[in-house]
Amino acid sequence: MSDEPNPVADSSGPHVSQDIVAGSMFVLFGVLGYLFSLQLSFGTAAELGSAFLPRLVSVLLVVIGVGIAIGGVVKSRAAIAFHSPRPLIVVTFCVVLFALTLETLGLVAAILLMVALSGLAGERRGVVTTLVLGVALSLTCVAIFIWGAQLPIRVWPV
């Protein structure tokens, strides 16, 4: 599936309502927002505390979230449609890996790793293409960020 994604075809997975998921997420954020605001002072009307806005917003989020989710149960219109979780996982992993390697292995290695890994996200790239892309991108970034902007970023491994 991931090698031959068809842009037209709908998700072949189970039918998951957009509204139920969206509503639940809003409820979750609202509940968390409310819980973590409990330790803050609410204040008075004349002197609003730091908890006033967060709590107000959290309560509204829960109310609207429940509304959206119920709407999804009752009417259940659009379903979530995506082809493969692969781009989400690979792209996120690429960014996290970049963050983890940048300060230890340095800029060049971090870029090369990221470029190499990113090939797993979609259509395959050849080894040569990947190598050329990685080297060219490293060189450009070093030129812009190190030689040009003179930023204190580690270039090579420790």
Place this chain on the structure above:
Amino acid sequence: MDVLNNLVFGFGVALSPENLLFCFLGTFLGTLIGVLPGLGPTATVAMLLPITFYLPPVTSLIMLAGIFYGSQYGGSTTAILVKLPGESSSVMTCLDGYEMARQGRAGAALAIAALASLFAGIVTTLVIAVAGPPLADIAILFGPVDYVALLTVGLIGAVVLAGGSIVKAVAMVLLGLLLGCIGTDLSSGEKRYTFDLVVLYDGLGFVPLAMGMFGITEIIASLDETGGRGRAMASIARLWPTKEDFRRSWPAALRGTLLGGALGILPGSSATLSSFASYALEKRISDRPQDFGKGMVEGVAGPEASNNAAAQACFIPMLSLGVPPNAIMALMIGAMMIQGIQPGPLVISSQPALFWGMIASMFIGNVLLVLLNLPLIGLWVRLLRVPYTILFPIILVFCALGTYSLNNSVFEVGIMAAFGVIGYVFRLTGCEAAPLMLGFVVGPMLEENLRRSLVISQGNFMVFVQSPISATLFALSAALLLLMLVPSLKRKREVL
């Protein structure tokens, strides 16, 4: 002629070698990235934000404005050549523009789009110069109470006039407000949602949030939709439009400009709204409405003029009131604050070089855009042919490195990744990121003014209906919300 003197002063600022260079760089980079499939103006501005932070305030905002209209224009190019609108405001351009391209008249469509945009851009910039300062003079009289009302109207208007589900947009605004609460509360000194992480004491970073929700999310979505492949594209035979094209285009461009300029100051995705309105208008008054969608040049000129006029008109509330009418202007406000400029009605009088320099640079930038685009169209076409599987790692590296370079913070790169995931999940569930960004930026302003209002009124919430300005604005917000209950309008909105 006060305006004229000020414009001369502004051109003095904008024509300095440094500002001119960065105006050019901004429009160039904006077009370059805007042309890439799937990257709309908001994503482009978010991606390039970090570069501008190293520049002086005026130069950085001139460059950002350039990036913005460059990417807006780049979106039209992809709309015409590959029927892939960078943003919803170029959707109408796809209809007749792509059809013209298929008939071998891509060059003419691109040229008409560029010239219509240029005309609209220049007219609207003049409007900003004339209307901005008086509006700011009025806004200076606004107290905190009125500002609470103004920000509320802005948020509600943005939600109501944007496409998609209103309820979800409201929820996204609220989530943005909640995220805006993270960090040290200024008046009590209490730490909100920081989980004892020192990096969160100053609040959630604006750049990682924007880059994650617009940049990273966009990459993931594009990869999933196309599998990393490019798209089929029309070829360009002849650049210059015919006399007949010109004769039919200019009235359409004029009408589009008026429509876009008038609708543009409304909050929300007014550029989209006005391009739809312009297309509908052209189709209605045309003597051959049946040919729309089959390559009518009016269908390109009108909407293109209209969306550009509206896009520029968004600067009016941003510059003269400090209220962002949409996500891109929210990014601009964020950039201003990072530069140490407090957005609001005082910007024009306290930072004349910024306001007038930016306006003058918009004239220059709009001309540069045409000079840049027509001869370089071959370059953009070649860029469009680069497969996405090569492009996206480049964008990814620039996003990650750009975020990191702000504070040398690995944590912020992680935040960006997290919001990339959150943004993607929201996108899958039909929730747009723009309202969240708006809430995030407006939140702290709203809270501060709310507090000040209530201190002044000694805790009396009635104060918001006692001030005539605020009462009017709140009535307007209520009317906007009620308007959405009208069934016929609701249906029309869902088409958008």
